[in-house]
Amino acid sequence: MASVVSLEWPSDGVALVTMTNPAINNHGSWAGIHELWQTLVAAREAGARVVVLASGVPGHWFEHAWLRDLSNMFQRKELSGPSDGWFGCLTELSKTDMVSIAAISGDTSGGGCEIGWACDLRVAEEQVLFSQPEVRIGVGTGIGGTSRLVRLIGRTVAAEMVLDGAPVTARRIHELGGVNKLVPTGKAVEVSLAWAMRLASHPADALAGMKRMLAQSEEHPLTEAIMNDQKIFQSFSGKPDAIARMEEVQAKFDAGATIRDTYWPDEIGEGKP
Structure with a gap:
């Protein structure tokens, strides 16, 4: 076929x-x-x-x-x-x-x-x-x-x-x-x-980790789901790439940038949420 x-x-x-x-x-x-x-x-x-x-x-x-x-x-x-x-x-x-x-x-x-x-x-x-x-x-x-x-x-x-x-x-x-x-x-x-x-364009470990949290959150009662979220968080959030990005973003905040300026510069404005 x-x-x-x-x-x-x-x-x-x-x-x-x-x-x-x-x-x-x-x-x-x-x-x-x-x-x-x-x-x-x-x-x-x-x-x-x-x-x-x-x-x-x-x-x-x-x-x-x-x-x-x-x-x-x-x-x-x-x-x-x-x-x-x-x-x-x-x-x-x-x-x-x-x-x-x-x-x-x-x-x-x-x-x-x-x-x-x-x-x-x-x-x-x-x-x-x-x-x-x-x-x-x-x-x-x-x-x-x-x-x-x-x-x-x-x-x-x-x-x-x-x-x-x-x-x-x-x-x-x-x-x-x-x-x-x-x-x-x-x-x-x-x-x-x-x-x-x-x-x-998002960090691959974070994207996969957040999908894992979403999927597994449906399988556990709330208390267990929160603990599982923390386990997944620990699995990738301390990696060198994540630390470098944290430092980069904090430098923007130190220079006076806002949350909107930093994370959503092209997604918020006229006619956008």
């Missing part, structure tokens, strides 16, 4: 992974999702600190499982590719040495949505619809979609999505906290790459 996933390097430490399978509107064939998993692995192993997941099919980001493969799997018939790609993608997206951004430029559903929910950050265009239509097919969310969705947007709207299978607008998902940035049509990849480049 022809390749449907590409890997590009727009900037140092930033990988752009694009799935383009117009023949099935970017539904997740087993072959395509396996290739997506292997491309994510290749990006991380080649030094990507941030990966942007994009679609090359207009109107569609990543859609739900290709039903030919899903049906064949349960009937033990021939599949388009190995069946390990779905959980492989989730495992790779959970790795703490690479941050992921979903650049959602078109409608996304089912397993495609579930890959998006598993990303660290989500940028969605304003025309996008999100849906978990599995109940209308007679199946379930198979790779954590319900559990992640409840944590991201709350039980009320998560219940609406998984029990009725109805679509929800990107604006509503954004208002509920499931999308980080809502952008105009055609801007998801551009905005995601700009954000990725900024993230990749």
Whole structure:
């Protein structure tokens, strides 16, 4: 089967992974999702600190499982590719040495949505619809979609999505906290790459350490999570690079710079938060 996933390097430490399978509107064939998993692995192993997941099919980001493969799997018939790609993608997206951004430029559903929910950050265009239509097919969310969705947007709207299978607008998902940035049509990849480049410019140990804190904080009661945060903090905050940066920033403060001048010179101003 022809390749449907590409890997590009727009900037140092930033990988752009694009799935383009117009023949099935970017539904997740087993072959395509396996290739997506292997491309994510290749990006991380080649030094990507941030990966942007994009679609090359207009109107569609990543859609739900290709039903030919899903049906064949349960009937033990021939599949388009190995069946390990779905959980492989989730495992790779959970790795703490690479941050992921979903650049959602078109409608996304089912397993495609579930890959998006598993990303660290989500940028969605304003025309996008999100849906978990599995109940209308007679199946379930198979790779954590319900559990992640409840944590991201709350039980009320998560219940609406998984029990009725109805679509929800990107604006509503954004208002509920499931999308980080809502952008105009055609801007998801551009905005995601700009954000990725900024993230990749942060110290690698700190970026990975903070992702590790985020991930592990959900696994512990608060008191244990705080202690675990301190353990992770100690693991990288005293390294020579961190000390050098502390000294550099303190010198700016000593010279009269403010927090705004030092950390966000280009991010706060007219029309910005």
